[in-house]
Amino acid sequence: MTVGVTIVDACIHQGRGGSPTAVLLDDDRLDDDARRAVVRAAGTSHAAFVIPATDAVRFFTSNAELTNCGHGTIAAQAFLLHSRGTAVHHGRQRSGARTFDTTAVRRDDGIEVWFDQGIVDLPRTDPAGLGRILDALGIAGPALADGDRPVVASPGTPRLLVPVASTAVLLSLRPDFGRLADECRRHGYLGCFVYRMSPERDTADARMFAPAIGVDEDIVNANSSGCLAAHLHATHGRGTIDVLQGHAAGRPCLVHATATTTAEGISTRVGGTALIRSPADAP
Structure with a gap:
């Protein structure tokens, strides 16, 4: 195969x-x-x-x-x-x-x-099922970041963006994947993109949990990085973000994303660098 x-x-x-x-x-x-x-x-x-x-x-x-x-x-x-x-x-x-x-x-x-991610939809309503999802993620109220809030973002498939207060909180997460999968399926979410904004401008650390589609933790999720860029553009006027991922898997990853306002809504572009493995390096 x-x-x-x-x-x-x-x-x-x-x-x-x-x-x-x-x-x-x-x-x-x-x-x-x-x-x-x-x-x-x-x-x-x-x-x-x-x-x-x-x-x-x-x-x-x-x-x-x-x-x-x-x-x-x-x-x-x-x-x-x-x-x-x-x-x-x-x-x-x-x-x-x-x-x-x-x-x-x-x-x-x-x-x-x-690549051109297109328009990212950012509904203004509170995310459905938020309390149960935060509980499945293992995130208590004080662990959420000040000055930000969980939101739904969709470049075609909705997912939940969840800001946390520190990198320590981010790295300590051990979700209940069975419960998280059930809740995400119930509310139509691809998964949960949990992030911590760096004190340095335009940089974030993040982890993506998507057990509803069979990926308990995604090493990197570039589309969600674009969604984060759109959210930050809408709420803080930021135009670019570099998102570091892959910490928990021991595989550092970097995604670049830019967001601009258009007549249709907030549009994003997403980028990253790839390496083609030689046959000797393949599993």
Whole structure:
């Protein structure tokens, strides 16, 4: 099941870490059960199935298809640039119901990829089920950050953004994944993106918990970083954010995100650097 699979470390930080992502050319003889089996066989949290003829990319975890995946997009576009053997490519990607712009550039430390995340919806209403979700995460009231609050953000799939007061709180979290999965499914959330803003401007540390889609803790979640950029832009006027992730997995990750106000709403772009593993480095 791993024949033809390339492992791409997406969103590396200072030349190492990143989220291992399986990338391969799609085969229309595969059904979705087989695609999910590829993820399990590759030993990664996600896989990107690329169809170059139509610029389409499909994303799977071991138990679900995703309408989009930020770090999977970074991995897929790095894979395509590497396959072409070129230094730069400006393209378009079709995933789910969207077609969006992508840019991939070969750098000394890897392949830098940016993509247009589009409009991020930020409902003004209080998040549904918040109390039960915070309890499942193990976050008590005093652990929440002052001057911020949990919100729902959606670039197409809703997720909960949860600010905490310190890095110590962030790193100490040990969620009840069964309860968290149940609550997220009940309220239609992809998962929970828990973050701590750094005293340094425009930097945050974060962890993503998404047991409802079969990923208890995502090493990196680039789309949620874009959602955070949109939220900070809406509430504090910030235009850029660098989000550090992967601490708990021992795989440092860095995601860049920018947010701007448009006539349609807050639009974001998300970027990261990827490394293509050589066959000797693949699992």
